[in-house]
Amino acid sequence: MSALDWPALMHAGMAGLKLLPRDFWQLTPAELRLMLGDPAAPQPLGRDRLAALMQAFPDTAGAKNKETTDD
Numbered sequence: 001m002s003a004l005d006w007p008a009l010m011h012a013g014m015a016g017l018k019l020l021p022r023d024f025w026q027l028t029p030a031e032l033r034l035m036l037g038d039p040a041a042p043q044p045l046g047r048d049r050l051a052a053l054m055q056a057f058p059d060t061a062g063a064k065n066k067e068t069t070d071d
Helices: 005-014 019-025 028-036 047-056
Strands: none
Touching: 005 019, 005 028
């Protein structure tokens, strides 16, 4: 496990994001990463990526749309 740069994280959270110390310390590392806009975090699925997935995994011709109804 790599060591975290706590002084830099505290500065980013409290000075950059204007978090109160109690709010900063209540965050998980994942929440802080999300708030800081970590570029390594997964990005939302875009139109191009969706098209690539649809081409890679097309619906089969025999598949039927199964809808449920409330009786």
